[in-house]
Amino acid sequence: MAFKQHSVLPGFNLALGYTLLYLSVIVLIPLAALFFKSAQMPLDAFWHTVTDPRLVASYKLTFGASLLAAVINLFGGLLLAWVLVRYPFPGKRFIDAMVDLPFALPTAVAGISLATIYAPNGWVGQLFAPWDIKIAFTRIGVVIALTFVTLPFVVRTVQPVLEDLEKELEEAAASLGATRGQVFRKVILPTLLPALLTGFALAFARAIGEYGSVIFIAGNMPFVSEITPLMIISKLEQYDYVGATSIAIVMLLVSFALLLVINGLQWWSAKRLGRRK
Amino acid sequence: MSIEIRNIAKRFGNFTALDHINLEVKTGELLALLGPSGxxxxxxxxxxAGLEAPDDGQILFHGEDxxxxxVRERNVGFVFQHYALFRHMTVFENVAFGLRVRPKETRPSDAEIKRKVHELLNLVQLDWLADRYPAQLSGGQRQRIALARALAVEPKVLLLDEPFGALDTKVRKELRRWLRRLHDExxxxxxFVTHxxxxxxxxxxxxxxxxxxxxEQLGSPSDVYDKPATPFVYQFLGDVNLFQSRVHEGWAHVGDARFAAxxxxxxxxxxYVRPHEIDVSREGGAGALSGVISHVRLLGATVRLEVDVAGQDAVEVELTRERYLQxxxxxxxxxxxxxREARVYVPSAAEWTDGGGI
Structure with a gap:
């Protein structure tokens, strides 16, 4: 094989073979099955199924709320990572550990607790009730649930990069006359950009697929707070397997396209940063 | 611009980093701060530079406190050991940074920045690298860019922290000569700080x-080398052999040899005797120390003999290659x-543990 390079570690063929097999069994075959299943349906019927107005409303909610949650976490996560890396304070390790909680928690547990707290008679919900603002069982609730479960992604991708950021870079910039704002904008932020994009992409992708934590707080009202994963479940409950896989394909394609765009952005920013030393 | 350092003290926890230092840097001079790490x-x-605040004392630039x-307002150029170049900017943008971050009123026009940056890049002889990123440069090139970047803001003072410490020997020698020429211009x-x-x-x-x-000492290079003020300076500026001895009637005795004390x-x-200030012979004489050669090390132009002398640490003798072959x-x-030459220190009790007791 022309691309096989000499290596001190043996087993290249075995490792490559295993990787391909693993990837096929775990990822490619189920995805192919998805297309295979929905291919039983004629194209116009497929189109009709996936453009059902109720479904379109759910796309808007799922992708819109996911995007909003990821953007919120882009800023919130950066802030959290910044505080965790830059400032010593009591209970820092505890807070650091807490960041992973939304990830480790069973999503149903997160969903129930969020629904309880944000319900009109819940701890937080009743604070907003006098102004007639409902959080649970609305789109706001969906965004909150998604923000909650995707919290760790930006924090955990930015944190190590921020830790490795040489203090000297900031000192050099300051000695050249840059203000604190300029140091942040021109020196720190560009260095963090690839990590921020990665965290954003991961959070976004996770939010699109999130089910357990959302359904409780969303209330699942058609055209208002139904998320797309729920539509798949409801199709399945009606034994409409082909319909369910059609929706799945739409989600798959959109997610894939988004990841492609974000990877492209990352590649571009990495190229701008030059090869890392 | 002159710099006056008055009674500067700094502690990090229990560690005294600076113990009330007084020093004056004269206008236009190139001063080296030399010492071991720590x-x-x-x-x-x-x-x-203003990157660290003293616990006590004052820094005066040209008489002004x-x-x-x-650090932003001190107008100093600072060069770091590990370059601290901005990785996401081209060489050009790195050098231009100090000009671009100026407030609008004093910021030069783009054309002016361009002219200035190319002038500086020409000064450090790296104009052809303007569009590269720092990651694509060698260590020596990076440090020259870092210097150009520091010079772009027309600093009144240039501060260099082990500027050649991360470079290999050959590049280091080249760059320090270049720095000297640059300073002369x-x-x-x-x-600059160096060990x-x-x-x-x-x-x-x-x-x-x-x-x-x-x-420990402040002086011209020949002063500190030829007239070291303390045993520490003597030891730090080159290799040295130590002989423990006792003073008797004004003479320090080492075996059969004696030195005025x-x-x-x-x-x-x-x-204290420097390795190259010892003669070796096969015949004993008055004031000679006898010993047995334990190692011979060939170091290119010079050769080192390690000689075991009774009652002393191993003594190093440096010979030219010719003398060794003869x-x-x-x-x-x-x-x-x-x-041939020796220095005798009779330390007071406090200094005994400090400089002499190693």
Missing amino acids: CGKTTLLRII TTEKH MHITSV DQEEALEVADRVVVMNKGKI PQGQTDQAVV GDWKVAETVYLLP
């Missing part, structure tokens, strides 16, 4: 030898050592 030289440089001024008041005595002696107008947060309170003394010295041979 002696406080970098801390002093960072306090001059700048102790409280932020620009005459900008400069302070390499050769570098300090070769490049600097004056050398400050530091140890444990204090200044200054008057002190104790009779203990240390005799003598044809062999391991296990008994030889006689005759120091």
Whole structure:
């Protein structure tokens, strides 16, 4: 094989073979099955199924709320990572550990607790009730649930990069006359950009697929707070397997396209940063 | 611009980094802060720059107290050991950084920035790298860019923190000569930190030898080398052999050899002899130390003999290659050592543990 390079570690063929097999069994075959299943349906019927107005409303909610949650976490996560890396304070390790909680928690547990707290008679919900603002069982609730479960992604991708950021870079910039704002904008932020994009992409992708934590707080009202994963479940409950896989394909394609765009952005920013030393 | 350092002190927890330092850097000179790691030289440089705040004392730039001024307002150029170039910017943008971050009123036009940056890149002889990123440059090139970047803001003072410390020997030698030439052209008041005595002696107008947060000696390179003020300076500026000895009637005795000793309170003394100031012969004589050669090390132009002398640590003798070949010295041979020059210190009790007792 022309691309096989000499290596001190043996087993290249075995490792490559295993990787391909693993990837096929775990990822490619189920995805192919998805297309295979929905291919039983004629194209116009497929189109009709996936453009059902109720479904379109759910796309808007799922992708819109996911995007909003990821953007919120882009800023919130950066802030959290910044505080965790830059400032010593009591209970820092505890807070650091807490960041992973939304990830480790069973999503149903997160969903129930969020629904309880944000319900009109819940701890937080009743604070907003006098102004007639409902959080649970609305789109706001969906965004909150998604923000909650995707919290760790930006924090955990930015944190190590921020830790490795040489203090000297900031000192050099300051000695050249840059203000604190300029140091942040021109020196720190560009260095963090690839990590921020990665965290954003991961959070976004996770939010699109999130089910357990959302359904409780969303209330699942058609055209208002139904998320797309729920539509798949409801199709399945009606034994409409082909319909369910059609929706799945739409989600798959959109997610894939988004990841492609974000990877492209990352590649571009990495190229701008030059090869890392 | 002159820099006056008045009574500067700095502690990190229990560690005294600087113990009330007083020093004046003259306008236009190139001053080296020389010392082993942990002696406080970098801390002093960072306090001059304003990157670190002193616990006590003042920094005066040209007679004006700048102790409280932020690094941004001090107008110093700072060069870091590990370059600290902005990775996401091209070489051009790195050098232009200091000009671009100026407030609108004083910021030069784009054309002016372009002219200035290319002028500086020409000065450091790297104009052809303007569009590259730092990651694509060699260490020596990066440090030259870092210097150009520091010079772009027309600093009144240039501060360099072990600027050649991360480079290999050959590039280091090249760059320090280049720095000296650059300084001769620009005459900008400069302070550089180094732990390499050769570098300090070769490049600097004056050398400050530091140890444990204090200044041991301040003087021209030939002063500190030829007239070391303390045993520490003597030991730090080159290799040296130590002989423990006792003073008797004004003479420090080492075996059969004796050296004139200054008057002190104790009779203990240390005799220092540089390896290249010892003659070797096969015949004993008055004042010679006998010993057995244990190792012969060939170091290119010079050869080092390691000689075991009874009652002393192994003595190193440095010979030119010619002398070594003439003598044809062999391991296990008994030889006689005759120091041509020696320094005798009779330390007071406090200094005994400090400089002499190693």
